[in-house]
Amino acid sequence: LSRNAFRERLRDNRIWFGPDGDGVPRIKRFLSELRKTGITPMTIWKHNEVEHSQAATQKLAKLFDGKKYFDYPKPVPLIERCLQLYTNKDSLILDFFSGSATTAHAVMQLNSEDGGNRKFIMVQLPEKTDEKSEAFKAGYKNICEIGKERIRRAGKKIKEESPLTTQDLDTGFRVLKLDSTNMQDIYYSPKDISQADLFSQVDNVKPDRTGEDLLFQVMLELGATLDSKIETTTVAGKTIYNVAEGYLVACFDPDVTDDVVKSIAQMQPAYAVLRDTSMKDDSTATNFEQIFKTYSPDTVTKIL
Structure with missing residues (x-):
């Protein structure tokens, strides 16, 4: 400290000379001040x-x-x-x-x-x-x-x-595991595929992956945080995921009909995602974009 700063602290009773008044002078810091800047911990924690x-x-x-x-x-x-x-x-x-x-x-x-x-x-x-x-x-x-x-x-x-003070305490958690991609390796060379194999390559999602597996992949791709709120509803027997209150709506079940697509579009999400193999028939696949143009033209649609 400079001489003037020392004098100022001395006038404010901010200098401590020990319990007997004859110790090495030390600067006083009050607890209220330390809470603002961070408390300096003791070296030894008993x-x-x-x-x-x-x-x-x-x-x-x-x-x-x-x-x-x-x-x-x-x-x-x-x-x-x-x-x-x-x-x-x-x-x-x-x-x-x-x-x-x-x-x-x-x-x-x-x-x-x-x-x-x-x-x-x-x-x-x-x-x-x-x-x-x-x-x-x-x-x-x-x-x-x-x-x-x-x-x-x-x-x-x-x-x-502590039932009275923990009514709003959030103790929930979500478990995520690292894994390989959900998608099949589609980078085949022509010599590796025979005509008989063509129909086996229709679905580009690995057969052991669940709807939740695909959902978290899409969340990462579209910028939804992994702790986002996820709600599920059922329309015509199909599970629909609603992420972050309409930021993303997805359905990965098979045999999705026009009515299911319409229900998703009417939710007017920012993003809507379905699997390519989810469509029940060619008619639903053809009507997909038109349904969204009618009910939610600003929705960005994506097909896996």
């Missing part, structure tokens, strides 16, 4: 404040009805302390080494305490559990499955312990 691995192991086992499925999980209060220091109430927390999903547990716990709306992304390789372990015998084939169940149970427990 276990009576943030717990330790032994307590964390015991609490996690209790959450799983007394069964020990995970070794040395991090304590929830420890992660909570990190969140209190370095996040605000609307932060997005990313954990690339999720393990037993302690971070997700801590995010929900802190949200329940301070009314926050923090969100989490947990990333974890599907490391297999030992076939001799209690976790494997209980049906958890990899540690991702343990983490998912931990989030479910932790969210339920938090709400049960």
